[in-house]
Amino acid sequence: MNSEIDLHCHSNASDGHFPPDELVRLAAGRGIKTLAITDHDTVDGFRRGRNTAAELGIRLIPGIELSTVWSGVSVHIVGLGFDPDAAVMQQAEQHQSSVRAARAEIIAARLAKKLRCDIPLADVIAFGNTSADQLGRPHFAKYLVEKGLVPSIQHAFSKLLGAGKIGDVKSGWPEMTTAVEWIVAAGGTPVLAHAHLYNMTRTKLRSCIRDFAAAGGKALEVSYGKMDSNQSGQMAALAREFNMLGSCGSDYHGPNRFGLELGVMPTFPSLITPVWQQWQVSIPA
Template identity: 65%
Template sequence: MSYAGVSVHVLSEIDLHCHSTASDGKLPAAELVQRAAERGIRTLAITDHDTAEGFRQGQAKAGELGVTLIPGIELSCVWGGITIHIVGLNFDPQSDAMRAAEQAQSDARASRSEIIAERLSKRLKTDINLADVQALAGGDQVGRPHFAQYLLDRGLVPSMNTAFGKYLGAGKPGDVKASWPEMAQAVRWIADAGGIPVMAHAHLYKMTRTKLKACISDFIDAGGRAIEVAYGQMDSNQRGQMSALAREFELMGSCGSDFHGPNRYGLDLGVMPPFPADVTPVWHSWQKPA
């Protein structure tokens, strides 16, 4: 299978990075687990943004289908003024540390939503009813897509593309950055919950190699233990770079599709480059010896 000229590999058994409707994914957690089972994935982590609800909502279905569902989350944070994402794996979702992380991130997102509503109200010269936007989220996280849907439903824009192009995209009034915690705090939350902090898609951060190494060093100092080395649409060069960093810093490697839902590029659960043979897989830390 290939797209954009890049060969990819369907890893049929392990996907440790994907999203459900508990954050910005298109499928409810149960449907995501069902899709994973149909694709032959045996170990799955639903890593929704700033919430472990995907894991909680998917547990029953995973039990029915025999899929090993690992507790997962993807925490937003900052390092050196740059937004970084830290995936947490195999933690205790009921722990005080994880509950504190979810509450802090929820508060940051709520504050952001209020600012977006205020800015859009001013720009469009009409009141944006935040309660209605929250209703579109169905009780899950409110994001810019929900604001876009609200604008579309009320005839304030002709399309979702227009909503983002004029009001919600990068540099537009609704492009509001949340007050995320420092990376070290995000890592500590995961570690204190008994989980494994993983630096997500480090190849996508706009940093020089020297700066990225400094970031990884601070990540490790805070308790970080792994980095994604096989990720969705990562090409072979990026895979090589991330694998080299894993070896240099003696980090375990993680893998995941970052699947959010069906799309025209063909990315699906389990789609990622081959896992590098010379990097220790993160799942070795929780798998029982044969």
């Protein structure tokens, strides 16, 4: 469905294609009325997009997607509706920025060793038109394709950058519960992002959600991008089991990323209380 609410998307403040103001204009053109730009480990997307959103009459919710670990697994926590100027959130951004810059150096070195060629970090940064503290694995994947070192972005992730591969560097990321506490302290709502994609057994995922809830987590993504109806149903069942709100989002990054468009996602499960009710936003038809 084409939803009027998209609470998970990315601008070029992290690894998305469009600048925040252009992303907001694209959202307006697609009929989206409530948007959260949830860039990785930074609130800059919200800060740079809010004036355009106000001009176009879009409700722009402060958002961020924090990189964390839980029991050795990379887990992403989306924060929504927090105070972007809260000291705790600014400190969180600074921490994540330093970790991301150090992580980029490790990834470059590991890829160079594995592929037996130079992977100059400065070249990856220039190619991605970004900075070291915002460099992510998608930037490396695109660089490897451009240099002819791998045949496709999918290949880059499946062989080098995906979960458990040499480019999946977890060192430095905070524990999941710490990130949840940051968001709560800033007055926001923590959302466990795309939990259906984590390589966990159902028992382990339930344990993760239990710890998430105990730390102050409030919602699960129950309608997400290319999630199928079975996956949506599973996430909805877990949301009911743990008395969680539901969130939705496309995880849009730009043209041809995962074949998605901004605002496109499965129909929101009817029995789940939506996270946006707390912002007094109507449920999309």
